[in-house]
Amino acid sequence: MAIQLRSAAELEKMYHAGQVVHEVLNKLRAEVKPGVTTMDLERIAEGLIAGRPGKAAFKGYRGYPCVLCTSVNSEIVHGIPSSKRKLREGEVVSIDFGMEVDGYYADSAVTVPVGKITPELQKLLDVTRESLDRAIDKMRPGNRLGDVGHAVQSWVEQNGFSVVREFVGHGIGTKMHDEPNLPNYGEPGRGARLQEGMVIAVEPMVNAGRPEVQMRGEWVAETADGSPSAHFEHTVAVTSNGPWILTRPKEMTGPSW
Numbered sequence: 001m002a003i004q005l006r007s008a009a010e011l012e013k014m015y016h017a018g019q020v021v022h023e024v025l026n027k028l029r030a031e032v033k034p035g036v037t038t039m040d041l042e043r044i045a046e047g048l049i050a051g052r053p054g055k056a057a058f059k060g061y062r063g064y065p066c067v068l069c070t071s072v073n074s075e076i077v078h079g080i081p082s083s084k085r086k087l088r089e090g091e092v093v094s095i096d097f098g099m100e101v102d103g104y105y106a107d108s109a110v111t112v113p114v115g116k117i118t119p120e121l122q123k124l125l126d127v128t129r130e131s132l133d134r135a136i137d138k139m140r141p142g143n144r145l146g147d148v149g150h151a152v153q154s155w156v157e158q159n160g161f162s163v164v165r166e167f168v169g170h171g172i173g174t175k176m177h178d179e180p181n182l183p184n185y186g187e188p189g190r191g192a193r194l195q196e197g198m199v200i201a202v203e204p205m206v207n208a209g210r211p212e213v214q215m216r217g218e219w220v221a222e223t224a225d226g227s228p229s230a231h232f233e234h235t236v237a238v239t240s241n242g243p244w245i246l247t248r249p250k251e252m253t254g255p256s257w
């Protein structure tokens, strides 16, 4: 199967789903403070989407139990909300959320400091977020997937951090995970050529230490060396006017998160 090209009407639907995702993540971000549990965030998210059209994309996906993924510190992705996991001052939590509205998906994630964090952790967040910005800037017709992956990898490695290999960005549309895969590494000029109408969830996962992953149970991916990890994600369409971030309001410009 080839990479799907979405019509203007389809992109509008994905933008609509993306606005719900953005609103929920933005509200959750403001709730993160010491003492809050990751299950509190899950409950808040459930409350925000109750009674709205569409449904949360993750809950029930291959048996995943929650609407959010909440990955704390050395957890890279797919951390499961828990009432036993109180956030503590100095930690970081990645909140990942997706919606399906009217048959179309949007997916986004942001890593948030809990209270005051060390300058080194802040640098991890800044570098990961900027690697997403740089990747998004490559999402233009005629560029290749390798240009996008390389933008992430080069920025991350030149700042002394490492990119996770086991999880990748992905095409998204009428399914949450579609073709193509988008590794957060690559060589410029390699890979499939980007065309108008392609939509990809771009999602750098960056470890402060070594890149290796270790699984805890069926879902939770954590760093093998215990170092902290960060994750930022947006659903991005390739258009003739350049990248269109579907998971934030059109009028927002500047840094992706």
Ligand code: MF3
Residues within 6 Å of the ligand: 057, 058, 059, 061, 064, 069, 078, 096, 097, 098, 107, 108, 109, 201
């Ligand atoms: N944003 C994640 C992804 O792109 C969310 C998947 S969590 C799952 O893969 F539970 F739905 F698998």
Ligand code: CO
Residues within 6 Å of the ligand: 107, 108, 169, 170, 201, 203, 233
């Ligand atoms: Co994703």
